Amino acid sequence: MIGATEKPPRLVVLEHPDNERALEAIKDAISKKRTLIVAGRCRVNYEGRASSKLEEGERIVLIKPDGSAQVHRTRDHAPVNWQPPGSLFRTRLNEGELILRAFRRKENEVLEVIFKEILLIVSLDLIDTATFYLYASEEDMQKAILLRPSLLEEGFKPITSERPVEPGFIDILGRDKFGVLTVVEIKRNPATKEAVLQLNRYIQAFVKDERSKVRGILVAPGLAKGAQEALAALGLEVKLLSPQVCAETLSRRKKTGQLLDFIDDGEKV
C-alpha cells in the first residue's frame, strides 16, 4: 500500500501485481510526477497525426514526470509508439484489462496501452539536475570560425553572425582579405544540394540590399551527391572543415586563451 500521507520511498517495485495494485501504483506515480516503468503483455493503439495498431506482446512502457510516454519493444532505438511531453494520462480497469491512455487535447492525439498482464511496475523518484554538454555541433563550428577566422581562410574577418535575411539567418557574414563581402553557411554533415540552395537563397536576399559582389562559402566536412554540381552552377565555394577540428579549436582556447588566431597561421583540416 502506498500511503497518501507518508512520503513514498524513492523506489517502488511491484512484481506481477494484480490489476488493483497496479492501477493504484500507476495512478500514484503519475500524480506524484514520478518516473514510471511498466512492463507487461499489452496491445497498443495510437490515433492522431497517423494511426497505428500493435497486437498483443510484451513491452516496456516508460512515463516521465514531464508527461511524455513511450512504448518500447525488444528492438530498435526508437519507441514503437509514444506521446510527447505534456500529455495527460487516464488509467482504468476494464473487464480484467488495465487501460492506460496518454492524450494531448490540443493535438487530438491519443495513445492507448491495454495491458492483459502486468509483469512489473517500477516507480522512481529520480534526482537529476546536471547539465548536458554537447561538443562538435554546428554551433561549435560557428564559434570556432568566429574565434579563429583562419579556419575558413587566411585574412577572413567576420562582421556578424546570425544576421537575419529574408529566408532565415546567415551563419556568418564577413569580408575576405580583399574586402569582398562573404556569406558563410555551416553544416556539420556532408553538405547536400539543399544546403547549397540555402546558401544561395541567403546570397540572393542579401544581394538585393547590397547589389555588390558577394562570395558564398559553404563550410562542411564533405559534400553529398549533387552538391559539387550545385556549387559550380551557382558560382559558390566550399571549405572542407570537420566539427572535430572546430571542437578542438574551442577546447584549446580554454587552455591557452584567445590568442590562437594571432599565433597560429597554419591550416588544419
Added chain:
Amino acid sequence: MIGATEKPPRLVVLEHPDNERALEAIKDAISKKRTLIVAGRCRVNYEGRASSKLEEGERIVLIKPDGSAQVHRTRDHAPVNWQPPGSLFRTRLNEGELILRAFRRKENEVLEVIFKEILLIVSLDLIDTATFYLYASEEDMQKAILLRPSLLEEGFKPITSERPVEPGFIDILGRDKFGVLTVVEIKRNPATKEAVLQLNRYIQAFVKDERSKVRGILVAPGLAKGAQEALAALGLEVKLLSPQVCAETLSRRKKTGQLLDFIDDGEKV
C-alpha cells in the same frame, strides 16, 4: 544467483544490488540477449560523430536484445544519449564504480555510463512477435491523390495543392474530366459536419475570385453524424477513401514506379 545451467526466470529484479551482483546481472542479461533496465546515479560520456558529457545524476538505462542502448533522464521523449542497434557492450568495475560501455567499431563511436550507485536492475525476457501497423496520415492521403488522381475520380487532374485561400489552404485544387474546377478537402477520419462547412468556406472564398462553377469534394474514410445532410444541403460531394488505401498506393509506387495511374483504371476503396 543467476545460474548458468538453469534457465533464468523471465523476470529478474535486483533492488540496490552491490556492484558485484550488479555486474553479474548486467553481463548475464546482455550475453543472453535479454532486455535490461538499469536505474542508477551515473555520469555519461559519448564520443563519436560529436562528443558529449553529462555529469552525475539519476537516470534510466535501457539495453535491448538488438544491441541498442539509451540513457533516459527525467524529461523528454528522446534519450539524452544512445547507441543504435548492433552495438557491443563491455561492463567492468573500476574503483567502486560500475562502467558500462556500448561501442560501435565501424563508426568509431563509444557511449560510456559510469555508475556511482545502482538503484535497480531489471532483466527481462520479453516475448513480442506482433506486427506493427501504421496507417497513413492526411498528408499521405494528399500525396496519394496527387500521385494517382483516379483515387478521387476518373479524369481528375490536379492543378495545385496547398493553395492559400482566405480561411486557410485548399488541400488539392484541380479540374474534373469536363474541366470544371474542383476543390478537394481531405480528412483521414470520418468527416464531421464541421469538415463539410470548412470545404464550403474554401469554395466560397474561391468562387469570389473565379465566379465560375466550382465542385467541392470531401475525401474521407467515412461520414460522421450530420455530415451527409450538410453535404446535401450545400450541394457538395463526398469521395470515400481510406488512409490505408492511400498508404498502399504510396508504397506500391516505390516498387512499380509511377506508372500506376496509367495502368490502373479501376477504383479501390
Added chain:
DNA sequence: TAATAAATGTCGTTT
C-alpha cells in the same frame, strides 16, 4: 554499401 527521402520525426528558437 552508399545515397535518398520520409518521419506521428523531436527539439529548440524566433516571429
Added chain:
DNA sequence: AAACGACGTTTATTA
C-alpha cells in the same frame, strides 16, 4: 501558436 532549421537526427528504400 506557427514556422524554420538543426539533429550524434533515425529509419527504410533503392541503386
